Amino acid sequence: MNFLEAVMHYDFLQKAMVTSIVVGIICGVIGSFIVLRGMALMGDAISHAVLPGVAISYFLGINFFFGAVTTGILTAIGIGYIGQNSRIKNDSSIGIMFTTAFALGIILITLLKSSTDLYHILFGNVLAVRPSDMWMTMIIGVIVLVSVYVFYKELLVTSFDPTMAKAYGLPNNVIHYFLMTLLTMVTVASLQTVGIILVVAMLITPAATAYLLTNRLSTMIFLASGFGVIASVVGLYISYKANLASGATIVLVATLLFGITFIVSPKHGVLWKALRSRRKRLSY
Amino acid sequence: MSESIVVDQLSVSYHGETAIRDISFSIESGNIVGVIGPNGAGKSTLLKSILGLIPKDKGHIRVMGKSIHEIRKKIAYVPQRSDIDWDFPISVLDAVLIGRYPALKIARKPKKADKEIAVHALGKVGMADLKNRQIGELSGGQQQRVFLARALAQQAEVFFLDEPFVGIDIGSEETIMAILKELSANGKTILVVHHDLSKAKEYFQKVILLNQALMDFGEAEDVMQPETIAKAYEGQLSFLKELAVES
Numbered sequence: 378m379n380f381l382e383a384v385m386h387y388d389f390l391q392k393a394m395v396t397s398i399v400v401g402i403i404c405g406v407i408g409s410f411i412v413l414r415g416m417a418l419m420g421d422a423i424s425h426a427v428l429p430g431v432a433i434s435y436f437l438g439i440n441f442f443f444g445a446v447t448t449g450i451l452t453a454i455g456i457g458y459i460g461q462n463s464r465i466k467n468d469s470s471i472g473i474m475f476t477t478a479f480a481l482g483i484i485l486i487t488l489l490k491s492s493t494d495l496y497h498i499l500f501g502n503v504l505a506v507r508p509s510d511m512w513m514t515m516i517i518g519v520i521v522l523v524s525v526y527v528f529y530k531e532l533l534v535t536s537f538d539p540t541m542a543k544a545y546g547l548p549n550n551v552i553h554y555f556l557m558t559l560l561t562m563v564t565v566a567s568l569q570t571v572g573i574i575l576v577v578a579m580l581i582t583p584a585a586t587a588y589l590l591t592n593r594l595s596t597m598i599f600l601a602s603g604f605g606v607i608a609s610v611v612g613l614y615i616s617y618k619a620n621l622a623s624g625a626t627i628v629l630v631a632t633l634l635f636g637i638t639f640i641v642s643p644k645h646g647v648l649w650k651a652l653r654s655r656r657k658r659l660s661y
Numbered sequence: 662m663s664e665s666i667v668v669d670q671l672s673v674s675y676h677g678e679t680a681i682r683d684i685s686f687s688i689e690s691g692n693i694v695g696v697i698g699p700n701g702a703g704k705s706t707l708l709k710s711i712l713g714l715i716p717k718d719k720g721h722i723r724v725m726g727k728s729i730h731e732i733r734k735k736i737a738y739v740p741q742r743s744d745i746d747w748d749f750p751i752s753v754l755d756a757v758l759i760g761r762y763p764a765l766k767i768a769r770k771p772k773k774a775d776k777e778i779a780v781h782a783l784g785k786v787g788m789a790d791l792k793n794r795q796i797g798e799l800s801g802g803q804q805q806r807v808f809l810a811r812a813l814a815q816q817a818e819v820f821f822l823d824e825p826f827v828g829i830d831i832g833s834e835e836t837i838m839a840i841l842k843e844l845s846a847n848g849k850t851i852l853v854v855h856h857d858l859s860k861a862k863e864y865f866q867k868v869i870l871l872n873q874a875l876m877d878f879g880e881a882e883d884v885m886q887p888e889t890i891a892k893a894y895e896g897q898l899s900f901l902k903e904l905a906v907e908s
Contacts, residue, residue, distance in 0.1 A: 413749065527768045534759055537749050544712045544738050545763035546730075592750050592795035 380614050390617070392511045393503045393570075397613050397627070399518040400563075400570045400579065401605030406525050407563045408584035408605070409598045410556060413536045417581050418468055419456070422475035423557060424564040424576040426452035428482025431498055431568070436489050442513060442565050449561030452478045453554060501572030501624035503613060514566040521559050525598075532556065533594060570609060571624035579605060582631040589642040604634050664726070665690035665819060665850040666711065671720030673703070673710045679873060680706040684720070686869060686878045690818075693841055693851045695865035695881065697858065699894050702872045704854045705741075708821050711852075712738055724819055732819075734763040737812035739822040742804055747797035753807050754792040757783055760814030775814075782813040787836060802833025809837055820844060820851045827856075838864060861885050 384390045411420045427445035434444030452474050459470040486495045497505070525532065535542045535552045543549050560580075567576045587600035612627030619626075640648050667687040673680045681703035688694055696704045709715050711722055713729035724732045737760070760782065761775040783789045786806040791799065796807060805825055812820055820841070826834050841851050845866075855861060861868055861881060868884040870877040876893040877884045 413746075530762060530765070530770060531767060533751075534762055537751060537756075538740070538745065538759065540714065540740055540744065541738055541759065543714055544733060544736065546733050588750065593752060593755075594750050597750050 380617060383617070389504055389506070392506045392508065393613060393623075394610065396506050396511050396514045396566075397503060397570050397609035398606050399514050400567050401583070401607075401609035402602040403518050403521045403563050403605075404567060404576075404579040405583045405587070405601030405603070405605035406521060406598050407556075407559055408580035409587065409594070409601045410525075410532055410536055411560070411580050412584040412588055413594075414556075417577065418471050419453075419557075420560060420580045421577040422456065422471045423449050423453055423560050424567075424573055424580075425475045425482075426478035427561055427564050427568075428479055428498065428573060429485055430482075432482055432485035432489055435494075436485070440509075440513070441568075442517075442562075445565045445568075446558065446561045448478060448482075449564065450554065450558060453557040453561075457550075457553075497572070498568060499572050499574050500622060501568060501570050501575070503570045503623040503627075504617070506569050510569050514569065517562045517566045521562060524555075524559055528552075528555070571627055575624050575628045578628040578631060579608070582628070582635050583608060586631075586635045586638045589638050589645045592644075604631065608634060663690055664688070665692070665724065666852070667721075667723045668711065669721040671707075671710065671722060672718040673706055673715060674718055675706075681710075681871070681873055684871075684875045686875065688850060688852075688867065690725075690850045691845050691848045692866050693845045693853065693864065694867045694869060695861050696852060696854045696869045696871060697856070697861055697893075698871035698876070702893075704871055705823055707869075707871065708738075708823060708852065708854060712736060712821065734815075735818045737815040737817035737820045739805075739808045739812050739820070739825060741823045742801065742808075742827065744823075745796075745804075745808075747804070749796065751796055752792065753788060753794050753796055753799070754779060754783065756796050756807055757792075757810045757814050760811035763815055778816070779810075779814045782810040783807075785813055785840065786810045800830065800833075802829035805829050806833055806836060809840060813840070818849060820849060822851070822853045824854050824856065826860075858885070858890065 384394055411417060427449045430444030430446065430448030431441045433448070434441035437444070455474045456467070456470050459465055459474065460467040483495070486498070531547060531552055535547060535549050539549055563580070564573070564576050567579055571579055583604035584597070584601040586604050587597045590600055591597050608627050608631035612630040613623060615621065615630070616623040616626040638646065640646055643649055664687050669685050671684040672682045684707065696707060698704050706715070710717050711724070711729070713733060722729060724736065757779040758771055758775060761771050761778060765771060765775070780789065780792065783792055786809055788803060788806055788810060791803065796804060799807065809825070825837060841853070845851055853865065855864070862885050865881045867879065868881045869875065870884050870889065870893050872893045872895070877889050
């Protein structure tokens with residue numbers, strides 16, 4: 378049976394496929410803003426910081442979406458507070474807060490649940506996606522896409538020229554925490570496919586790949602989503618065929634796409650850059 | 662002429678260190694005013710506090726008789742070139758279109774009319790041909806003209822420019838000056854942070870001479886006297902020489 382037939386035949390593969398595609402799209406969209414705002418480390422931090430929230434949600438018997446978003450946002454606020462109210466630089470503040478949240482999460486999960494669950498949350502298990510998880514991912518997908526479409530102008534100007542945005546009266550802080558909220562939601566959705574540890578790869582790598590190919594934000598967002606989907610689907614296929622860990626496989630496909638682009642991108646690739654400078658040298 | 666910018670007893674500090682203290686001046690609309698002073702004199706701080714970007718310790722600021730909060734959408738700010746991420750994936754036209762954002766409600770998208778205003782502003786600065794370029798593909802002077810076009814698209818009453826002539830070609834400098842003069846003729850008020858003493862008399866009607874405190878304020882010709890400048894620049898000899906060569 379080939380992969381396509383297997384997808385048609387097995388319900389769990391269909392759910393895995395749908396979830397992967399949605400996660401690929403929204404990671405590309407939010408990742409584009411994370412990359413342009415120079416917040417890759419923040420993306421890594423927030424994705425780790427959802428862990429204690431997931432544990433507390435299990436404990437309270439509520440959907441882990443709520444706990445995850447809560448601890449994600451609390452961590453973002455903590456990072457901002459330390460950075461603004463002391464001489465500690467932002468990257469150090471991020472380092473302190475997210476490791477704290479992550480460590481707390483590990484302890485909570487080992488207290489409450491078996492270590493198998495911890496493994497799945499950390500590394501993802503796309504082939505075990507439940508229908509409720511799939512629906513949650515789709516709802517998150519709709520919320521993220523609608524939010525970015527509606528507030529595109531505000532996200533653009535606060536990313537490109539925060540000084541002007543503040544000068545004409547935009548609440549930059551609110552927009553920052555709004556983006557952080559979307560980021561935690563994307564992380565929750567990605568828990569299924571790549572897991573907490575590797576979410577940042579899905580946020581950064583496809584968006585960075587797109588950044589090397591275009592000079593337009595809207596195009597960058599579409600390309601990043603496209604690369605996210607390709608990485609998800611191809612990664613899922615390979616992991617199914619070769620029986621490899623799905624999250625890690627998806628991430629390595631994304632890296633491969635980045636590697637190829639890094640070399641051959643017409644404008645920013647190292648290959649054409651080398652050729653151009655060689656041609657220039659020869660013309661003298 | 663009506664009072665455009667009134668600053669009264671303004672003091673601002675960063676982390677407990679005084680940046681500017683007890684600054685008072687008032688500018689009538691239609692003036693091009695140079696803000697001049699040595700490094701660390703608080704020139705950018707003054708601009709940013711009039712823009713409401715940083716909190717003030719004390720004092721009052723009124724622009725067009727209103728508080729900053731009420732008038733901020735009518736103040737255009739042209740940042741220093743070094744403050745902008747020139748690798749950002751945005752075209753020249755889209756960068757200028759941002760000048761329309763203050764006039765648009767939150768979550769509303771720019772319309773065709775806004776695009777036309779942006780294109781027109783680009784035409785004014787002589788950049789209409791390059792509207793589809795990415796902003797990093799321009800020369801320094803072209804980049805500065807794009808941000809002036811953005812300020813024009815904002816249709817502001819007051820214009821703040823932070824070191825607009827640093828590292829740009831003479832042609833762009835002349836284009837920018839011509840547009841600033843036209844704006845001032847139309848009653849707009851323009852504040853320019855500037856470091857090149859030699860051109861101050863030629864470019865500005867009035868000069869604010871700053872070194873934490875207000876050293877002098879008045880007609881450019883009166884302020885730009887070697888003794889006054891020397892006092893403000895206390896000991897920064899290279900500037901004195903520059904001025905001596907000119908006079």
